[in-house]
Amino acid sequence: TQLLEQSPQFLSIQEGENLTVYCNSSSVFSSLQWYRQEPGEGPVLLVTVVTGGEVKKLKRLTFQFGDARKDSSLHITAAQPGDTGLYLCAGVFSGNTGKLIFGQGTTLQVKP
Amino acid sequence: KAGVTQTPRYLIKTRGQQVTLSCSPISGHRSVSWYQQTPGQGLQFLFEYFSETQRNKGNFPGRFSGRQFSNSRSEMNVSTLELGDSALYLCASSLSSYNEQFFGPGTRLTVL
Numbered sequence: 001t002q003l004l005e006q007s008p009q010f011l012s013i014q015e016g017e018n019l020t021v022y023c024n025s026s027s028v029f030s031s032l033q034w035y036r037q038e039p040g041e042g043p044v045l046l047v048t049v050v051t052g053g054e055v056k057k058l059k060r061l062t063f064q065f066g067d068a069r070k071d072s073s074l075h076i077t078a079a080q081p082g083d084t085g086l087y088l089c090a091g092v093f094s095g096n097t098g099k100l101i102f103g104q105g106t107t108l109q110v111k112p
Numbered sequence: 113k114a115g116v117t118q119t120p121r122y123l124i125k126t127r128g129q130q131v132t133l134s135c136s137p138i139s140g141h142r143s144v145s146w147y148q149q150t151p152g153q154g155l156q157f158l159f160e161y162f163s164e165t166q167r168n169k170g171n172f173p174g175r176f177s178g179r180q181f182s183n184s185r186s187e188m189n190v191s192t193l194e195l196g197d198s199a200l201y202l203c204a205s206s207l208s209s210y211n212e213q214f215f216g217p218g219t220r221l222t223v224l
Contacts, residue, residue, distance in 0.1 A: 033212055042116070042202050042215035043155075088155065097209035098145050098160030099168045105154060 004091050006103025013079055014111050021074040021106045023089035028069045030092045033100065037086040046074075079110045114139065116205050116216035124222045130191040133219045137184050137205030143167075144186040145213060146178060149200040161186055162209050190221075198223045 005024045013019055023032070031050045035043035047056050049065035049072060056063045060083075062075040076083055086107050090100040117136045125131050137144050145168075146158040157170040161180035178188040184205075190197055200220050204213035 030210075031212070035215075040200075040218075040220070042118075042204075042217045045212060045214060048212045090155075097167060098143050098162065098206070098213075099157045099170070100145070100147075100155075100204075100213060101157070102147075102155040 004089065004101050004103045006089055006106060008106060009104055010107050010109075012109040012111065015081060016078050017110075019076050019079060019108070021087055021089075021108075022071070023073065023091075023103050024071045025091060026070065027093055029072075030094050032065060032069075032072050032089060032091045034063055034072070034074055035088040035090060037088060037105075039086075043088055076108075079108075081110045081112050084108055084110050116203060116214055118201075118203055118216040118219050120219060121217065122220045122222075124224065125193050126224050127193055127195060129193050130189065131193060131221060133188045133190075133201055133203075133221075135186045135188070135203035135205075135216060137186070137203075138214060141205035141207055141214075142184050143206045143209050143211070143213075144180055144184065145204045145206075146186070146188050147202045147204065148172070149202060149218070150198075155202070158188070160209065167209055193223045195223050197221065 033048045034046045037043040052067045052069045054065040060077045089103045119134045143162045145160040149155045160168040164180045175191045180186045200218045202218045204215045206213045
């Protein structure tokens with residue numbers, strides 16, 4: 001069974017603080033995607049990482065893909081209240097095309 | 113380019129009934145995947161269709177079925193509804209089974 005562990009599950013921080021969310025698996029990902037979801041809406045794609053060691057930046061968000069393609073992290077610098085939401089990592093494993101395995105999600109609350 | 117659309121957005125049914133949900137993918141996308149999201153289980157993969165063929169299937173009972181039409185639009189059917197089927201049902205489209213997925217807003221199904 002291919003599992004994806006995401007941590008922490010909940011995070012409540014003050015505006016301006018930094019945070020990191022982790023996503024780990026015992027299996028190798030073909031690719032990994034990070035999404036953000038607002039209540040009652042579908043997940044919105046933030047980034048896709050494919051190559052081991054890859055780093056991508058999206059404004060204050062930095063995404064890293066582990067060298068062995070078994071883990072990833074999302075780092076937010078100087079969090080803003082607008083960053084509040086559910087962050088999800090989702091991996092595609094070799095041989096499972098079209099199927100995303102999701103982590104449990106990280107609920108982030110940024111207080112002004 | 114229009115995003116993924118899902119209809120209806122909200123649905124209330126009673127136990128034992130059946131329901132059909134619809135998904136229109138982004139123009140040009142040929143792969144459609146379906147997911148169930150609940151507070152307890154998170155996002156779980158139901159099935160994926162590509163060019164009218166089911167390419168991958170998750171671990172859901174046979175009451176959950178789907179199909180895809182020649183224009184890539186997809187429908188999902190749940191028969192003999194149970195209380196535990198209450199969930200947000202999401203569909204996602206991608207160019208192919210290997211590409212990143214873009215989600216629709218979801219259909220909120222409540223079974224009474």
